[in-house]
Amino acid sequence: MKTISNLKKRVSGMCLGALALIACIAVTSCDPTIDALSYDLAEANSKEDLKPPVASFKATVTADYLTYTFANTSSSATDYVWNYGDGKTATSLDGENTFPAEGTYTVTLTATDKLGKTNTYSSEVIVIEPEVPPALNPGVINGNFDDGTSNWKPNSFSGGTTNAFNASSDGDPNNYDGTPSGASKTPGAKWTSSTSAGPLLSSSTRYAYQEMKLSENTNYILEYSYAIKTDVADIAGGDRVIVEILDGWFNDGADAVVSTPLVQTIGNEANGKGNFKVVKQVFSTNATGEISIWIYAITNDELYVDNVKVYPAI
Amino acid sequence: MKYLKYIAIILIGNVFVSCSDFLEPVPGSSITTDNYYTTAEELETGLIGVYAAIKGINSNDKDENHGVQWEFYVTEMRSDNTSTKSPDSEDASDAGQLESLNVLPTNNFVNNYYTSFFQVISRANVILANLDVVEDSAKAKAIEGEAKFLRAYAYFNLVRLFGDLPLIDRIIAPSETEIQFTRVGTNSIYELIVADLETAVSGLNNTYTTRASKPAAQALLAKVYLTMATPGSYLKAQLLCEEIINSTKYSLKSNFHDVFYTERNSEIIFAIGYNSGVQDNSQIFSAEWMNAVGNTSGVNYVTTNAVAAIDTYGGSRISDSYRPDPLTLFGGTIRYQVTKYFPDGASGGSDGQTFTGLPQLAGNDWIVLRYADVLLMRAEAILAGAIETSNGNAIDSYMQVRVRAGFNAVTDRPSKLTKEALLIERRVEFAFENQRMFDLIRFGAAQSVLSVFADANGFNFASTDLLLPIPQNEINLSRSSSTLMTQNPGYN
Numbered sequence: 001m002k003t004i005s006n007l008k009k010r011v012s013g014m015c016l017g018a019l020a021l022i023a024c025i026a027v028t029s030c031d032p033t034i035d036a037l038s039y040d041l042a043e044a045n046s047k048e049d050l051k052p053p054v055a056s057f058k059a060t061v062t063a064d065y066l067t068y069t070f071a072n073t074s075s076s077a078t079d080y081v082w083n084y085g086d087g088k089t090a091t092s093l094d095g096e097n098t099f100p101a102e103g104t105y106t107v108t109l110t111a112t113d114k115l116g117k118t119n120t121y122s123s124e125v126i127v128i129e130p131e132v133p134p135a136l137n138p139g140v141i142n143g144n145f146d147d148g149t150s151n152w153k154p155n156s157f158s159g160g161t162t163n164a165f166n167a168s169s170d171g172d173p174n175n176y177d178g179t180p181s182g183a184s185k186t187p188g189a190k191w192t193s194s195t196s197a198g199p200l201l202s203s204s205t206r207y208a209y210q211e212m213k214l215s216e217n218t219n220y221i222l223e224y225s226y227a228i229k230t231d232v233a234d235i236a237g238g239d240r241v242i243v244e245i246l247d248g249w250f251n252d253g254a255d256a257v258v259s260t261p262l263v264q265t266i267g268n269e270a271n272g273k274g275n276f277k278v279v280k281q282v283f284s285t286n287a288t289g290e291i292s293i294w295i296y297a298i299t300n301d302e303l304y305v306d307n308v309k310v311y312p313a314i
Numbered sequence: 315m316k317y318l319k320y321i322a323i324i325l326i327g328n329v330f331v332s333c334s335d336f337l338e339p340v341p342g343s344s345i346t347t348d349n350y351y352t353t354a355e356e357l358e359t360g361l362i363g364v365y366a367a368i369k370g371i372n373s374n375d376k377d378e379n380h381g382v383q384w385e386f387y388v389t390e391m392r393s394d395n396t397s398t399k400s401p402d403s404e405d406a407s408d409a410g411q412l413e414s415l416n417v418l419p420t421n422n423f424v425n426n427y428y429t430s431f432f433q434v435i436s437r438a439n440v441i442l443a444n445l446d447v448v449e450d451s452a453k454a455k456a457i458e459g460e461a462k463f464l465r466a467y468a469y470f471n472l473v474r475l476f477g478d479l480p481l482i483d484r485i486i487a488p489s490e491t492e493i494q495f496t497r498v499g500t501n502s503i504y505e506l507i508v509a510d511l512e513t514a515v516s517g518l519n520n521t522y523t524t525r526a527s528k529p530a531a532q533a534l535l536a537k538v539y540l541t542m543a544t545p546g547s548y549l550k551a552q553l554l555c556e557e558i559i560n561s562t563k564y565s566l567k568s569n570f571h572d573v574f575y576t577e578r579n580s581e582i583i584f585a586i587g588y589n590s591g592v593q594d595n596s597q598i599f600s601a602e603w604m605n606a607v608g609n610t611s612g613v614n615y616v617t618t619n620a621v622a623a624i625d626t627y628g629g630s631r632i633s634d635s636y637r638p639d640p641l642t643l644f645g646g647t648i649r650y651q652v653t654k655y656f657p658d659g660a661s662g663g664s665d666g667q668t669f670t671g672l673p674q675l676a677g678n679d680w681i682v683l684r685y686a687d688v689l690l691m692r693a694e695a696i697l698a699g700a701i702e703t704s705n706g707n708a709i710d711s712y713m714q715v716r717v718r719a720g721f722n723a724v725t726d727r728p729s730k731l732t733k734e735a736l737l738i739e740r741r742v743e744f745a746f747e748n749q750r751m752f753d754l755i756r757f758g759a760a761q762s763v764l765s766v767f768a769d770a771n772g773f774n775f776a777s778t779d780l781l782l783p784i785p786q787n788e789i790n791l792s793r794s795s796s797t798l799m800t801q802n803p804g805y806n
Contacts, residue, residue: 287696
């Protein structure tokens, strides 16, 4: 019995000693004021930030010219602050901002990682309303036919003639600008059975041709006036003038004949000699803006064309 | 001993004659790329092998290249058009990562596409290196054009998906690690693409639909120019489109259905050809898009967002774009399936799962370029990055596609074609044809559209999601070399 109680005493004594030691260690280790620990740096054993953040972004304009989206391309960062330069800020990953008006704004992105390292990147955004460039308006040369067939002849014509039409004095009584000339007629262009296409097609069929350089992919209006003396319905399809805008320039009239025009208009109202009717037709230019005017007639009578204009559609 | 000098002469003589090729013959029992190509015909068999790399292997083995068969995963499923059958932002599977725009560099579909299309590039390079065996110069030009078309097609897809890439324009040895892992800027990649396609345009003719042709090269080049969006590139794109239009070789099918279910029809400019019922020559994507018919329970299902867009703007294209999954009509949430690529045209009966043949061995061709695309590209080129245009030619081309879809040529004709309307038209016309993601990026609308879509579905969109990660596999391979491959932003 005595040995048991001795054993108990020894065991409890040891336990007590161990407890006191643990308490001692716990107290000293948790007290930063203890001199023995004062030489350890707070940063000791922590790793350097080897991958600091690098801020960068890319701006893209949206359908609305005032609104931009900003694609965040930063690396090694977790938090972002956008400063759009117009007083607005954001903390989202990617940015989107509608600027108040046209102008140059410096957009700044500050990227921060969780160790507090930061990096900023700035880029200027130039907000400007996209301008539609004014369409070229070279005008038709000799569109009123005052100078006869000059500037209207095809460059060459395989198997045909480069005579454009018959110069005539029986043109539109109106001036080129649409005002009345006061006289009953001005110079014009004339086709007859000997210069007609269609059933009367021959090597002397005449075509008026003029090259123009217009703005590409732009809407223009083709305008002209015509008069047919009588339509006796003795030519298939009736007497008519065909005015086309050709897709490109053609050195040889024969190539122009077989090409597919951008637009074709037909004037077939026979109102009598001197009674001119105005035709207007909208067309879009091609990718190069190089087009040509192409006029010919199908008639066994007298047919007149005058005041040919091409101008931008507004 | 008296014969010694004769023996010596014979032995010395042997030294000279023994240096013949007798010991180094080309083994007749094996074919290698070094010895195989000796004639134009043999080179053409190699050329067909390039197409085989695009077609991919019809299997469910993740280690095999599936080429264009798995393209929908990395394009359409990342867009607002499709998802898995039951979209879930918590789905961390490879397919789930793509639908929720939370892609990891270890994603297998990403790796598969990357390796597949670099295989296309590598095989095309082999053809180009062996062109000297072709004696007929016109034939050599055609083969060169075809190989370069295929290399450009592969690079164009890759550069749009991954950004900067290794530029591999010749056969490289495994030891050439620097060229394998150095990513060059997209500008240099586009330079190669444009140069290759220009060669293809001049060398090819109009013979094929499921192989490269001149109009296919022109149409692809037009799309490249639209994507580059540099000054002057819109004009080049327009001229290319108009050359195809003016050739009058192609026309729109009057019935939208026939575009997909009459192979090599008048609208198809370039398609990847498959044959039904042949394991080596068939495709499985048609089955994958059904309900548990392929190897998955159903992927590339149509999002409600796309259903709404098609209902509003699709006109007569609705039934040939999507349908409610018949199995989901009995209860629960209705899901929507793509109807453009039913396996061999069979819709799967009343439950959408019952097929007579093997739907997993479908023969539907994969359409890469079709005439409607050329028409809408022309409108896009005329628009030239502007917000709207009143140009008649642009509106004409746009309306041609819309009129086929049942819209009225007069009453539905807008006075101005806006960029937004064109993007919507492209979405409903080319839905599930793997164009949507590229269109969104090209139109500069990806960030605004996808962030709204992601918010509505509980996904997490960041602008860096517009590029896929470089496969981790490639980066790991580069670690053993002196050139460490870089990762795209947002994937570190």
